[in-house]
Amino acid sequence: MNKKIATLRLPPLPTIRELLKIYKLRAMKQLSQNFLLNENLTDKIIKKAGNLGEYHVLEIGPGPGGLTRSILKYQPRKLIVVEKDKRFQPTLEMLADAFAAVNGKMEIIFDDIMKINLNNVFPMTEAKPWSDTTPKIKLIGNLPFNVSTPLIIKWLHAISEKRGPWEFGRTRMTLTFQKEVGERLVAPPKSIQRCRLSVMAQAWTCPVMHFVIPGTAFIPKPEVDVALITFVPLTVPRTQHEFKIFEKVTRHIFSFRQKYSIRGIETLFPLENRTELGQMMYKLSDLNPETRPIELTVENIDKLVSAYKYLLEKHPHIGLYEYRASRRIVSLSHAKHIEVAECTEL
Ligand code: SAM
Helix, strand or coil, rough: CCCCCCCCCCCCCCCCHHHHCCCCCCCHHCCCCCEEEEEHHHHHHHHCCCEECCCEEECCCCCCCCHHHHHHCCEECCCEEEECCCHHHHHHHHHHHHHCCCCEEEEEEEEECCCCCCCCCHHHHHHCCCCCCCEEEEEEEECCCCHHHHHHHHHHHHHCCCHHHHHHCCCEEEEEHHHHHHHHHHHHCCCCCCHHHHHHHHHHEEEEEEEEEEHHHHEECCCCEEEEEHHHHHHHCCCCCHHHHHHHHHHHHHHCCCCCCHHHHHCCCHHHHHHHHHHHHHHHCCCCCCCCCCHHCCCHHHHHHHHHHHHHHHCCHHHHHHEEEEEEHHHHCCCHHCCCCCCCCC
């Protein structure tokens, strides 16, 4: 049954459209600024983030505050917003004052979400054991396109090490992505969109796509549509390997996505023993080397990582091998033999 949650009425405020006019706030392309002005839509997004009452919420990139207003309606215990563009100071302060007038707490931080240290943003009293239910902390953002992929990779890394907002337990995130990126994040094995990002996201979280927001809903209108995704960190991740080595093997596998997966695996090794060690990886993992990259499950890749680690222990020098670096050297000396990279991702 859908329980109706009582929403808060903020003191009267100018509309976001009026505020953009009053403060002459023109969207800046270099900060991927595309604003949502439709309150029904921002409410719909926030409903997908689930209950916010009693929660500490961190919003990434509030801009003029459209989505922020919808968050405040659901009366979080505290809202913290991180925005890079200081031009939004008056509109955000107006919102913080309006929320304070009804005894709410909103903190504004002007910083870069890629650089900010989120360790001290939430109180330790909210921390829960990893295996418990999710903590009363949520991350929400209509993310700038130029930041969304590096940010989710950075945060998946933090989840794998239970750092930052994940020191408090399995903190949920509800974030927007370019539709195509969203489709990759949730793509199951055998799906045409399956790629490194799908595997990395699904190794540590359960990403769910809720709906697609048409580009026409934004001001200015971007070239693309946008997907809303929620990530809940898994109680037991689908790999126990360290993020970096798991990412490296996954990246190599998908660098030749049209070929058999062994083609990418072979590039983990120096040319002279590439074939032999590549075959050994599949033998150790009990996998067919003719499996296509998109067919591999997270568990299959986990086995390949175990095999790679085993080979690294036996032959530590192969850990120093860098496929890209070696190719560059080859391309300088034997221009005719340059292989064309098929890595089209990210
Ligand atoms: N939340 C607003 C909305 O939905 O209308 C604005 C969303 S807009 C797509 C992205 C916002 O992120 C902009 O306000 C932009 O200034 C901000 N932003 C861009 N890069 C950022 C960064 N590295 N750190 C924090 N905020 C950033």
